[in-house]
Amino acid sequence: xxxxxxxxxxxxxxxxxxxxxxxxxxxxxxxxxxxxxxxxxxxxxxxxxxxxxxxxxxxxxxxxxxxxxxxxxxxxxxxxxxxxxxxxxxxxxxxxxxxxxxxxxxxxxxxxxxxxxxxxxxxxxxxxxxxxxxxxxxxxxxxxxxxxxxxxxxxxxxxxxxxxxxxxxxxxxxxxxxxxxxxxxxxxxxxxxxxxxxxxxx
Amino acid sequence: xxxxxxxxxxxxxxxxxxxxxxxxxxxxxxxxxxxxxxxxxxxxxxxxxxxxxxxxxxxxxxxxxxxxxxxxxxxxxxxxxxxxxxxxxxxxxxxxxxxxxxxxxxxxxxxxxxxxxxxxxxxxxxxxxxxxxxxxxxxxxxxxxxxxxxxxxxxxxxxxxxxxxxxxxxxxxxxxxxxxxxxxxxxxxxxxxxxxxxxxxx
Numbered sequence: 021x022x023x024x025x026x027x028x029x030x031x032x033x034x035x036x037x038x039x040x041x042x043x044x045x046x047x048x049x050x051x052x053x054x055x056x057x058x059x060x061x062x063x064x065x066x067x068x069x070x071x072x073x074x075x076x077x078x079x080x081x082x083x084x085x086x087x088x089x090x091x092x093x094x095x096x097x098x099x100x101x102x103x104x105x106x107x108x109x110x111x112x113x114x115x116x117x118x119x120x121x122x123x124x125x126x127x128x129x130x131x132x133x134x135x136x137x138x139x140x141x142x143x144x145x146x147x148x149x150x151x152x153x154x155x156x157x158x159x160x161x162x163x164x165x166x167x168x169x170x171x172x173x174x175x176x177x178x179x180x181x182x183x184x185x186x187x188x189x190x191x192x193x194x195x196x197x198x199x200x201x202x203x204x205x206x207x208x209x210x211x212x213x214x215x216x217x218x219x220x221x222x
Numbered sequence: 223x224x225x226x227x228x229x230x231x232x233x234x235x236x237x238x239x240x241x242x243x244x245x246x247x248x249x250x251x252x253x254x255x256x257x258x259x260x261x262x263x264x265x266x267x268x269x270x271x272x273x274x275x276x277x278x279x280x281x282x283x284x285x286x287x288x289x290x291x292x293x294x295x296x297x298x299x300x301x302x303x304x305x306x307x308x309x310x311x312x313x314x315x316x317x318x319x320x321x322x323x324x325x326x327x328x329x330x331x332x333x334x335x336x337x338x339x340x341x342x343x344x345x346x347x348x349x350x351x352x353x354x355x356x357x358x359x360x361x362x363x364x365x366x367x368x369x370x371x372x373x374x375x376x377x378x379x380x381x382x383x384x385x386x387x388x389x390x391x392x393x394x395x396x397x398x399x400x401x402x403x404x405x406x407x408x409x410x411x412x413x414x415x416x417x418x419x420x421x422x423x424x
Binding site: 142143145146147152155156159160164175176177179180182183184185186187188190191194195196197198199200203207211212214215218219 | 344345347348349354357358361362366377378379381382384385386387388389390392393396397398399400401402405409413414416417420421
């Protein structure tokens with residue numbers, strides 16, 4: 021068993037001259053988590069490894085962020101922790117799930133504070149292979165795999181639904197094609213809901 | 223009427239020390255076109271303006287690239303000129319149009335030589351507002367607007383279909399989620415065809 025101590029390497033996230041203290045611990049852990057997720061990917065990263073990189077006890081990482089997923093969500097400043105959001109969306113009648121998913125994604129991304137970290141992650145992924153790997157593992161493991169399992173739908177169908185929603189968010193907020201960029205959320209729900217429903221329901 | 227002469231400004235695309243000659247004219251026009259499209263966008267750019275920027279007669283631009291669209295396609299090294307590809311896809315029975323469009327997009331992007339310039343354009347768009355404007359105008363004017371008009375379908379529905387196909391290409395070739403990244407083209411046609419069909423047919 022490895023002893024949980026700092027390995028003594030310089031910490032790029034810790035600015036020289038800053039006084040260490042309790043107030044910084046959470047930020048130190050998040051900076052360490054960003055380095056570990058970038059280097060190891062989501063699947064291979066561990067709370068233990070993040071704690072070691074931050075020079076703290078793993079219990080402290082659990083205390084602040086609960087799980088590896090929660091640590092990733094906080095480190096990437098993502099707006100929603102899928103482990104709390106997904107059960108709400110996936111529960112309820114199966115026949116409304118397409119509309120609920122479309123409404124959730126479009127309502128969440130309508131808020132710039134929620135949208136910008138997501139778009140930032142996508143921008144990084146476009147030019148950085150490490151980031152792509154990290155995002156791919158987080159999405160397929162923590163989000164899409166869980167949806168596939170809960171709904172008992174083949175992963176390819178889940179990913180077709182993801183591609184529709186991802187494409188809409190990109191077209192709406194990056195490419196800003198009109199009329200899609202200004203379309204009312206409920207109009208989009210009516211248009212896209214049946215598509216997502218078909219992928220998830222058959 | 224403006225006289226079609228060089229305006230005497232330095233040409234960033236013309237490297238100093240390179241000997242001018244007929245062999246370079248096509249490349250000079252394309253370099254000029256890239257500057258004009260970036261500065262003016264697709265809609266406001268003109269063959270006349272591109273010729274002026276390149277210091278050639280507009281007839282020469284027409285001779286090499288036929289139209290403004292053809293000039294854009296060559297300047298951006300796009301794999302397909304929509305003015306020749308679209309009529310083939312849009313003709314034929316209306317009930318097969320979803321499958322034909324999905325098959326066309328996935329077959330074209332399966333070739334790296336066709337895919338890379340497209341992905342390059344998207345990468346640029348992620349970080350560059352000028353590029354976004356240029357791409358938005360080219361797609362909505364030269365591709366999606368033409369499809370909407372030919373099929374007599376509201377632009378929002380065309381853009382929902384575009385978002386599905388764009389999202390699939392991104393998920394397949396940038397994010398590389400499995401199993402979608404390795405899925406057989408005909409399996410994808412069977413899965414996505416009805417979605418595109420529904421957007422374009424109702």
